[in-house]
Amino acid sequence: MSEILHKQLVIIGGGPAGLAAAIAAWEDGIRNMVVLEREDTAGGILRQCIHNGFGLHRFGEELTGPEYAQRDIDRAAELGIPVQCSTTVLSLSRERQITCISPEFGLQVIEAEAVILAMGCRERPRGALGTPGTRCAGIYTAGTAQKFVNLEGLMPGKRVVILGSGDIGLIMARRMTLQGAKVLACVELMPYSSGLNRNIVQCLQDYDIPLYLSHTVTRIEGRDRLTGVEVSQVGPDRKVIPGTQMHFDCDTLLLSVGLIPENELSRGAGVELSPVTSGAEVDDSFETSIPGIYACGNVLHVHDLVDYVSEESFRAGHAAARRIQGSQRKEDLTVKVRDGSGVRGTVPQILKLRKDSEESVRLMFRPAAVYKNMACVVECGGEVLMRKRAMIFTPGEMAVMDLKPDMVRKINGDLLVRMEEA
Amino acid sequence: MEEKIITCINCPMGCRMTVSMENGEVRSVTGNTCKRGETYAKQECTMPLRMVTAVVPVDGSPMPLSVKTEKPIPKASIHDCMRALADVHPSLPIREKDVVLADVCGTGVNIIATRNLG
Amino acid sequence: MQDIIIVGAGVTGCALARVLSRYEASVKVLDEGADLAEGASKANSGIVHAGYDAVPGTMKARMNVEGARMYPELCRELGVPYRMNGAMVVAFSETDRKTLEELLEQGIRNGVHGLRILEKDEMFALEKQLNPEAVCALYVPESGITSPYEMTFALADHAAVNGVVFQMNTHVRSVKYQEGLWHLETSQGPETCRILVNCSGGDSGRLHGEMGGTREVEIIHRRGQYYLLDRPEVLPFDHTMFQCPTVMGKGVLVAPTVHGNVLLGPTAEDIDDRLNTETTQEGLDRILKACRLTWPGVQVRTAVTNFSGIRAHEKQGDFIIGPVDGAEHAWEAVGMESPGLSAAPAVGEYLGAMLAEAEGLTKKAEWKKPIPLPRPFHEMSTEERREAVEKDPLNGRLICRCEVVTEAEIRAAIRRPVGATTVDGVKRRTRAGMGRCQGGFCSPRVVEILSEELGVPMTDIRKDSPDSWLLCGDIREALKGEARA
Known part of the structure; x- marks a missing residue:
């Protein structure tokens, strides 16, 4: 066996999450660290998100994806944080031993005092939908098409139907249209879009692209290249209503049907994963079930705003630094956070609290459906700690409940987060 | 009098607003829940702008x-x-x-x- | 002008090509597909059947048992994945038990070893996920699993190393025997040869007629749909789990694949169009329903893909292997449905030897050994991986994350004797794009590597067939409205 490198901190992934975590830990004094990035440059998926709308919360201005990414890349470079690109992590062990490969450094084995998982997420492919039909060319996930257009400068098709109205699908509807393709329809299984209203207006309506809610693609046609799709209406049970088929002649079907945290490495290390978020179960310092392994960003739970990814990842970076420096303080009480009615996938799932805490705790979750004029409640032992009313809660927008230190100090048992009548 | 129906983009509410126009000028905006909606509606109906x-x-x-x-x-x-x-x-x-x-x-x-x- | 043309580059045609490459003869293999194994050979259960269910005395029974016995050694030699995992045919009623007893007897007559009936305790001890309502099972220890297309590629590579030429995207439109030569009209122009062999699967009935065969051959196109599930942490079944066979085929199975996925299927539907590999909602629903009998816990949420393949079922029900009746220097292997994969090595040897003797071929002085395939990166130990990256830094560049495939492996697949020329060709040779993301991450990179290796622009790269384009032009052309309509 060849030599094993030792690092205080290894961050897996050099996208917005990994960079933010690295910057935070460096600013706390951690120096023996490395960010491992599988692509040839850092920046993650933002590199291909050339549209604007990023950074309003964090920077107070709207940036494009590459611009947002560049700010963190520049900051990391300025601090001297080593970002090792073209490096793929093959495995991570419970003991925080990392095996990775790169053309430049070959195979490396690194032992780390702390590891931050920041691998991001991937798109659900066609197979996961089980749509029957042929297996012709011309079916891409929206992100793959985005990569072809924005990073390779190549067009994946001319006549396009988009399945799924998540933001990536909507953005690609506009992108393809502007670059000269014809987008015939955007088809959404649910009775509502999970995309932002701004995107529905500016990516679909601006270009007269119809949005079919409660519809899905029921057949894929074409032996070599896609020649058409059949779209049918679905009922409230999401089952196809026979006889409602429409036909579209198209050469391209883009899928924007959900994102899944990329947790292959986490699973290999034995990190406990949440069946709801598909990401790790973490405590309020973003530590997973394995001591010294942290998770943040889209690998933890899929976000809709990169600003929140950065914010969360700064916290994870600080927490990892505290552990490495031995300044982690022992908790007095550990409680669980449970999803109540109307609430899905609250992160963190565990709170480790101290009686004299001066810190606030942020709970994030996705509403299970669209709720108008309802309130979100955080309660402990039947007592309401916090209540937030809003005109609308929607699954497309992550809901945030910030518990202030005085609320946190009142916690004496498990928390329940739920929706109720306002 | 001309009427336009537009969706507000400021928040997930996505208010459906009716804008009454006369000679290219906005006379009234209804259906909005907040002030931001009205401002957006006026802009959108007179001089819609987009980042490209x-x-x-x-x-x-x-x-x-x-x-x-x-x-x-x-x-x-x-x-x-x-x-x-x-x-x-x-x-x-x-x-x-x-x-x-x-x-x-x-x-x-x-x-x-x-x-x-x- | 060739000595021999084989029409069809499926597992049978390639097994034959490999055998014929031992002889002093120029051999060319034509196929209408964009790659080897494009027909039934790429889309089947991947089972090396032991041979209990063919009617004793038939070609199917003989070739199956002989072929299956050749698999372990042949796979070792060619570097093709193979595992003798054993199979069970499960009975769910006392009527089924009778069928099992008949199969047992039939299997013994066919020469299959180790067959016996497992009663409940033994059966459930071996397979814990099996439906508790199962009554008993026929245990088939000699049953194995392989990768059918990887077998085809390896056979073809070995043939190519020994001089056989493979030409894809070539549909044989018509053939004519004139003045001692076969004249072929193909989609790529004319071809001539002395000896013509029909191994064209679904198209073999038509070609048999074209060749002037007097025997009546009718191919029925029997489609089988499948679900392929993601690699689970623990396989639900280690054995290939069959239900009792029906007139339409071997029944629905639940089986592990050599790559650790789980395969469910196939259906059996007779269709008119031999190329219609569409899956249908009804078909997929039927698989799920049928599989639930074997495996009550089945879930298709983890499906990686669904697909279908079409078996060429000859109406009489047996393989037809040998000279074409009523034609000169004409040979055939038709009706090669299941157990065609299991039988292929034996069919190659049997037909090859018969043809060589009748046509007076002589053996070459030297028959080159196959080029050993390197061990896949995903199977290597950490130390082996370290060495592999040191030897070739491109092994340090991981292209497919789901299946752990490196850039060096993808380039090697394109450079094989019969190398990949398409995205699907790379996928089947390396598994890049076979995993849970279905090529979402790696396909742009694979297109780029293919374009570099083949020296063509990225827009010329195809998924498989010449019309299966992936990219229609660059963004500037698109903006100017010049891109492909």
Whole structure:
């Protein structure tokens, strides 16, 4: 066996999450660290998100994806944080031993005092939908098409139907249209879009692209290249209503049907994963079930705003630094956070609290459906700690409940987060 | 009197607003829940503006250059703006914020690079 | 002008080509597909059947048992994945038990070893996920699993090393025997040869007629749909789990694949169009329903893909292997439905030897050994991986994350004797794109590598067939409205 490198901190992934975590830990004094990035440059998926709308919360201005990414890349470079690109992590062990490969450094084995998982997420492919039909060319996930257009400068098709109205699908509807393709329809299984209203207006309506809610693609046609799709209406049970088929002649079907945290490495290390978020179960310092392994960003739970990814990842970076420096303080009480009615996938799932805490705790979750004029409640032992009313809660927008230190100090048992009548 | 129905983009509510227009001027906005909706409706019905982002091929670079309008431009100019971009041939090296195309389609707005290349 | 043309580059045609490459003869293999194994050979259960269910005395029974016995050694030699995992045919009623007893007897007559009936305790001890309502099972220890297309590629590579030429995207439109030569009209122009062999699967009935065969051959196109599930942490079944066979085929199975996925299927539907590999909602629903009998816990949420393959079922029900009746220097292997994969090595040897003797071929002085395939990166130990990256830094560049495939492996697949020329060709040779993301991450990179290796623009790269384009032009052309309509 060849030599094993030792690092205080290894961050897996050099996208917005990994960079933010690295910057935070460096600013706390951690120096023996490395960010491992599988692509040839850092920046993650933002590199291909050339549209604007990023950074309003964090920077107070709207940036494009590459611009947002560049700010963190520049900051990391300025601090001297080593970002090792073209490096793929093959495995991570419970003991925080990392095996990775790169053309430049070959195979490396690194032992780390702390590891931050920041691998991001991937798109659900066609197979996961089980749509029957042929297996012709011309079916891409929206992100793959985005990569072809924005990073390779190549067009994946001319006549396009988009399945799924998540933001990536909507953005690609506009992108393809502007670059000269014809987008015939955007088809959404649910009775509502999970995309932002701004995107529905500016990516679909601006270009007269119809949005079919409660519809899905029921057949894929074409032996070599896609020649058409059949779209049918679905009922409230999401089952196809026979006889409602429409036909579209198209050469391209883009899928924007959900994102899944990329947790292959986490699973290999034995990190406990949440069946709801598909990401790790973490405590309020973003530590997973394995001591010294942290998770943040889209690998933890899929976000809709990169600003929140950065914010969360700064916290994870600080927490990892505290552990490495031995300044982690022992908790007095550990409680669980449970999803109540109307609430899905609250992160963190565990709170480790101290009686004299001066810190606030942020709970994030996705509403299970669209709720108008309802309130979100955080309660402990039947007592309401916090209540937030809003005109609308929607699954497309992550809901945030910030518990202030005085609320946190009142916690004496498990928390329940739920929706109720306002 | 002319009526336009538009969806507000400010928040997930997506209020459906009815805008009454006369001689190109907004007379009233209804259906909005907050002030931001009204402001948006007025802007959208008189002078809708959009940011445009795109990629343009660059000779000598396998990766195209991502660009944006420095400021929003009139919505009606989007397609002309894209057509104008088809004829742009930026040369390496390029720094973020470099002007790729000045005063696109007479809008007074520059198109600038959003990344470094080369 | 060739000595021999084989029409069809499926597992049978390639097994024959490999055998014929031992002889002093120029051999060319034509196929209408964009790659080897494009027909039934790429889309089947991947089972090396032991041979209990063919009617004793038939070609199917003989070739199956002989072929299956050749698998372990042949796979070792060619570097093709193979595992003798054993199979069970499960009975769910006392009527089924009778069928099992008949199969047992039939299997013994066919020469299959180790067959016996497992009663409940033994059966459930071996397979814990099996439906508790199962009554008993026929245990088939000699049953194995392989990768059918990887077998085909390896056979073809070995043939190519020994001089056989493979030409894809070539549909044989018509053939004519004139003045001692076969004249072929193909989609790529004319071809001539002395000896013509029909191994064209679904198209073999038509070609048999074209060749002037007097025997009546009718191919029925029997489609089988499948679900392929993601690699689970623990396989639900280690054995290939069959239900009792029906007139339409061997029944629905639940089986592990050599790559650790789980395969469910196939259906059996007779269709008119031999190329219609569409899956249908009804078909997929039927698989799920049928599989639930074997595996009550089945879930298709983890499906990686669904697909179908079409078996060429000859109406009489047996393989037809030998000279074409009524034609000169004409040979055939038709009706090669299941157990065609299991039988292929034996069919190659049997037909090859018969043809060589009748046509007076002589053996070459030297028959080159196959080029050993390197061990896949995903199977290597850490130390082996370290060495592999040191030897070739491109092994340090991981292209497919789901299946752990490196850039060096993808380039090697394109450079094989009969190398990949398409995205699907790379996928089947390396598994890049076979995993849970279905090529979402790696396909742009694979297109780029293919374009570099083949020296063509990325827009010329295809998924498989010449019309299966992936990219229609660059963004500037698209903006100017010049891109492909």
